Amino acid sequence: MGGLVTLFQAAVVFGTVIMFGCIGETITEQAGNLNLGVPGIMYLGAISSLCAVYIYEGSCSPESPASPLICILIAVPTAFLGAALGGLIYAFLTITLRANQNVTGLALSIFGSGVANFFGGSLNTLAGKFEQVSVPVSSSAFSASPVSLIGDLGVPGQLFLSYGFLVYVAIILAVVVQYFLHHTGAGLDLRTVGENPQAADAAGINVIKNKYLAICIGAGISGLGGLYYVMDYIKGTWANDGSIEKLGWLAVALVIFTGWKAKNAIWGAYLFGVLYWMYLYIPGLTRASQEIFKMLPYVVTILVLVIGSMKNSRDKQPPAALGQAYFREER
Amino acid sequence: MAEAAITLQNVTKRFGSVEANRDVSMEIRRGEILALLGENGSGKTTLMNMLAGIYYPDEGKILVDGKHVNIRDPKDAYALGIGMVHQHFKLVDVFSAVENVMVGGGKKRGDVREARAKIREICDKYGFSVDPDKKVYDMSVSEKQTLEIIKVLYRGARILILDEPTAVLTPQETEKLFAVMRNMKADGKTVVIITHKLHEVLSISDRVAILRKGEYIDCVDTETASTESLTEMMVGKKVDLNIERPQVEKKQLRIEVKGLNCYNAEGVQVLKNVDFELYSGEILGIAGVSGNGQKELLESIAGLQTVLPGASIIYHPPGGKEGVELIGKTPRQIRELGVHLSFVPEDRLGMGLVGTMGMWENMMLKDYSVGRGIFTDKKKPRELAEQVRKELKVVTPGLSTPVRRLSGGNVQKVLVGREIAAAPAVLMTAYAVRGLDINASYTIYQLLNEQKLSGVAVLYVGEDLDVLLELCDRILVLCGGQVSGILDGRSAKKEELGRKMTTVEVAADAGV
Numbered sequence: 023m024g025g026l027v028t029l030f031q032a033a034v035v036f037g038t039v040i041m042f043g044c045i046g047e048t049i050t051e052q053a054g055n056l057n058l059g060v061p062g063i064m065y066l067g068a069i070s071s072l073c074a075v076y077i078y079e080g081s082c083s084p085e086s087p088a089s090p091l092i093c094i095l096i097a098v099p100t101a102f103l104g105a106a107l108g109g110l111i112y113a114f115l116t117i118t119l120r121a122n123q124n125v126t127g128l129a130l131s132i133f134g135s136g137v138a139n140f141f142g143g144s145l146n147t148l149a150g151k152f153e154q155v156s157v158p159v160s161s162s163a164f165s166a167s168p169v170s171l172i173g174d175l176g177v178p179g180q181l182f183l184s185y186g187f188l189v190y191v192a193i194i195l196a197v198v199v200q201y202f203l204h205h206t207g208a209g210l211d212l213r214t215v216g217e218n219p220q221a222a223d224a225a226g227i228n229v230i231k232n233k234y235l236a237i238c239i240g241a242g243i244s245g246l247g248g249l250y251y252v253m254d255y256i257k258g259t260w261a262n263d264g265s266i267e268k269l270g271w272l273a274v275a276l277v278i279f280t281g282w283k284a285k286n287a288i289w290g291a292y293l294f295g296v297l298y299w300m301y302l303y304i305p306g307l308t309r310a311s312q313e314i315f316k317m318l319p320y321v322v323t324i325l326v327l328v329i330g331s332m333k334n335s336r337d338k339q340p341p342a343a344l345g346q347a348y349f350r351e352e353r
Numbered sequence: 354m355a356e357a358a359i360t361l362q363n364v365t366k367r368f369g370s371v372e373a374n375r376d377v378s379m380e381i382r383r384g385e386i387l388a389l390l391g392e393n394g395s396g397k398t399t400l401m402n403m404l405a406g407i408y409y410p411d412e413g414k415i416l417v418d419g420k421h422v423n424i425r426d427p428k429d430a431y432a433l434g435i436g437m438v439h440q441h442f443k444l445v446d447v448f449s450a451v452e453n454v455m456v457g458g459g460k461k462r463g464d465v466r467e468a469r470a471k472i473r474e475i476c477d478k479y480g481f482s483v484d485p486d487k488k489v490y491d492m493s494v495s496e497k498q499t500l501e502i503i504k505v506l507y508r509g510a511r512i513l514i515l516d517e518p519t520a521v522l523t524p525q526e527t528e529k530l531f532a533v534m535r536n537m538k539a540d541g542k543t544v545v546i547i548t549h550k551l552h553e554v555l556s557i558s559d560r561v562a563i564l565r566k567g568e569y570i571d572c573v574d575t576e577t578a579s580t581e582s583l584t585e586m587m588v589g590k591k592v593d594l595n596i597e598r599p600q601v602e603k604k605q606l607r608i609e610v611k612g613l614n615c616y617n618a619e620g621v622q623v624l625k626n627v628d629f630e631l632y633s634g635e636i637l638g639i640a641g642v643s644g645n646g647q648k649e650l651l652e653s654i655a656g657l658q659t660v661l662p663g664a665s666i667i668y669h670p671p672g673g674k675e676g677v678e679l680i681g682k683t684p685r686q687i688r689e690l691g692v693h694l695s696f697v698p699e700d701r702l703g704m705g706l707v708g709t710m711g712m713w714e715n716m717m718l719k720d721y722s723v724g725r726g727i728f729t730d731k732k733k734p735r736e737l738a739e740q741v742r743k744e745l746k747v748v749t750p751g752l753s754t755p756v757r758r759l760s761g762g763n764v765q766k767v768l769v770g771r772e773i774a775a776a777p778a779v780l781m782t783a784y785a786v787r788g789l790d791i792n793a794s795y796t797i798y799q800l801l802n803e804q805k806l807s808g809v810a811v812l813y814v815g816e817d818l819d820v821l822l823e824l825c826d827r828i829l830v831l832c833g834g835q836v837s838g839i840l841d842g843r844s845a846k847k848e849e850l851g852r853k854m855t856t857v858e859v860a861a862d863a864g865v
Contacts, residue, residue: 207455207462214445214456221443224407225457225504226428336490337447350407 027180029303033295034185035255036269039064039247041192041291043273045199046244048284050109051277052203053236054216054343055116058127060244061270062134063108067245068252068266069138070104071097075160075258076145082159090163097160097249105245106238108134113237117230120347135267142260154259161258164188164250188250193288195243200285212236216341219348229348247273272298275323281330281338294319357419358383358512358543359404359435364413366399373399377413377569379562381512386534386544388558388575390551390587396567397547398440401514405437406430428457436510438501440517440547444489450500451485454507468507475506479536480529495526502533512543519553531557549587551580563587584791596798596823598842599806601634606669607779607810608654608692609676614661615649615834623649624660625834631779633671636801636811638825638842640818641854646834647814648696651781654812655694656684668692671778671808688719691778695769695785705768708757712749713738715756716771741770745796762793773800780804783814798824818847830854 043060050057057063074096082088112130115121145155168183169175175183203209214222215232223229251266252258272294279294280286301307301315330338357380366374374396381387391397402408404415406427414421417433424430430437444453451468462468469485476482481499489497498518505513515534519527534544534557548554554561554575561578563570563586570586608631615624623646631637639647652658654666656679666679668690679687688694696705706715717734738752745766749759756764769785782801786794801824805811815821821828825842830853838853 207458210448210452210456214448217445217447218443220441221445221453222457224405224427224437224439224443226406226426226431226459227457228426228428336488339447342446 025303027177029296029299030181030292031184032299032302033292034189036295036298037291037293038185038189038192039251039255039269040273040276040294041196041287042188042247042250043244043270044276044280044287044291045192045196045284046105046240046242046247047273047277048240048280048282048287049199049203049212049236049243050240051282051344052213052216052341053233053240054219054341054346054348055113055233055237056123056127056345057109057112057130057237057241058124058274059108059112059130059134059241060127060273061267062131063105063241063244064248064251064270064273065134065138065266066108066248067101067105067242068248069141069260070245071101071249072145072155072157072252072258072260073141074100075157076155079157079159088159090159090166093157093160093163097164097253098246101245101249102242105248106242108245109238109241110234112241113234116347117233117237120349123345123347131267131270135264138266139262143262146260157253157258161253164253165257186250186254188246188254191246192250192291196284196288199243200283203284213341216343219343219346223348223350229350233348244270244273272319275320278340279323279326281326282340293322297322356383357381358417360416360419361400362414362416364400364403364410364415366396366403366408366410372567374403374410374564374567377564377567379569379572381543381545382560383543384538384541385559386538386546386557387572388554388561389545389547389564390549390554390561390583391564395564395587397564398516399567400564401437401516401545401547404430404435404512405514406435407437428459431508431510434509434511435514436505436508436512437514438498438505438516438518442497442501444497444500446490447488449486449488450483450492450503453489453500454485454504458508471507472503475503478540479506479533481533495522495529498522498530510542512545513537514545514547516547517549518546519548519550527553551583554578554583555580587791596795596820597802598824598826599802601805601808604632604634605671607631607633607671608679609665609667609669610654611665611667613650613653613664613666615646615653615658616661617649623834624653627831627834627836629829629836629839631810631812633778633808633810634805635826636805636813636824636842638821638828639812639814639831640821640828640850641831645831645854647783647831649834650831651694651696651783651812651814654679654687654692654779654781656682656687657694668779692781693772693775693777693779694781694783695772696781696783706756706764709755711738711751711753711755712742712747712767713752715767716741716774719771719775737771737774741767741774745770745800766793766796769797769800773804777809779810779812781812781814784816785813786820787816794820818850822847822850 043064047057047060075093078093078096079088108130112126115126116123146153149155165186167185169179203213211222211227212232214225215227215229219229248266251269276287276290276294280290297318298316301312359381361377361379364374364377365372377400389397399408403410404424406424406429409425415424416422422433451465451472454472455462455468472483472485481503483496483499483503518530522530537544546557555578558575560572560574561583562572565587610627610629613624613627614622617623627650641647649658653660660680664680667676668679669676670690677690707718713735716737717729735752741747742749747763747766749763756767769782772780785797801811801813813825822842822845828840828842828845828850829836830838830840830850832854840850
């Protein structure tokens, strides 16, 4: 029982990182742009917020201690903006300059990870002593759970109320984005841009504006995954070990797994988390056979793709114009 | 005289160095049905796209209801009450009808229930029928077009522009569309129909505006116009309406088809017991309502279709050699025997050409294996491309220019030209003149006649009955996948042809 609870908790924490990434990428892809830069964008979100709160916490003294609320108010917007900036680069290259989306996205992944690890490494060096940066106030602000505030509630409390607030933000965001994309006029317009930009244009929708907004906002949301990772998952530290990148690719896979529906990201992300951590709870695995289990999320994604294609359902396909540049006066 | 709804003053639009419209001044009157007539590439669509906000004029003014307006994007056009139904549908396949209608509605969009009710209202008013919750991917071409028109009306258009609306419709569907257009006119709407089909112009429009090579020629009342006068204005010179039909003596049997049966991907039988013979030195026309097995028939001969056992397609090569069974051979083997297919699909590039490649590379596509070892031979395809360009007068900036940048007619010339240049013994063409203007069509007819005179067996799948009757030596009529008759092109009557296209008189289902 205890094992299952910790597996579930680990899955939720893991899943929240990729859920943010997935929701952001869903918005981007619904606008017809395949942004493979999610890992880089999550890196950018993570490092922007880490730098910002490091400076803030460093400027505080024991006489005027850092406020957890201000830490959050600094970290969330900087993560969003840092990531959105990455999205803006991608948007400019793919929409305005009509560069190849796949190539640009991959380049952004490499770029984001390079920038983040450069600054992350620098922070670690600056932090001196143990060569490990730490932002204790911010980290505890992000990991403060309802349970830690109102006391022990037994197993239900451990299962559902033992997480930092971003876990709940992710779920709410998934519902909001789902509602926006599938039940509002603006969402309908955005999906039209991703399905058939010519149709959107002829219907009077500003294709370029919609794409820019979707990509930047989508990137910003993906960046919150990086924020959650750095503040809660690794408790306000930095490690140049490429683990954000791994999660970023899982987020891209999750978009496919969810069938481009944000609501499915809620259970899909946790399922990926369970699949990812399952190896710890299966006795008798060697280091080599562990890796096979870590592969499961990807295997499941491939299976979903295969089954989806076999069913041949028109409604479960990616946006029809995904990956194509749009240029009105082409003839 | 009725008031002008839209006035164009000295409008010019360029694409690079090409002038699509030059100094066009014309007016569209309120409450009329105006036909915009012109050959392919005469700038009809470009001109109307400027009213719809897709393009912006480089020079000149547009006046709507007498006021000078700037139409920068389709939103502006909708705000002015101008709506355009494009030739290529602008619909989202995975959306339902009602969702498609609501796209881009902005603040006035309303909710789904209101939209549904309004669609029903529009349907009742003008005589459409469409299910608001049907997904576009389940719709027929005609339903999609209906939806496009509803979409435009839903957005409150007073002036409707229909770009080649009948190109994809059957005659019955065209009649229905015309009825709707008359209803719209009765309701006070202004309708512009872009077309190059003269009989439609004469039957539906009040006035006809003619464009030629991007320039405005004239606007006449339809009552005073005739096919001859319109053709003359459209092409600039009197076109000889008689297609040549040279007689060839000493015909030889080339292809013998027996008991051909074939199912399509959906499991529907598309060819039923097809038997016919094709001779050298003749053009055998294939007539039929679109989708009655023409494509499958050609593809069966070309080796692209799986046919049911029991059929035989015997090819008799020139020179009296022994006949060869084509069924079971690969498309490449069949092609190497001299049986060539050039199929012009609706989108022209979909089959046979690679849009991003230049002319010479496309020439090479079917002969890429010819060369020294692993290296391709580029010289011959270049020469071939140059030859095709000269002989068929293909207008292209260069042999390496991607073919998708060429106009539709030129793309078709490349496609047909490549097959002809390979000097086949059997040439099959489907819709070779699809979407081409009159002059380009005649060039193609002439090419086919030349092939026939040189002893090639030509199989010509066509849409226009008049052309079939004038061009072909014999006409095979397909109806529901069966041969409903093989007529002599010289003596057949159009009515007879039309009747055979819709009814099968031979004993059906024998032995299936």
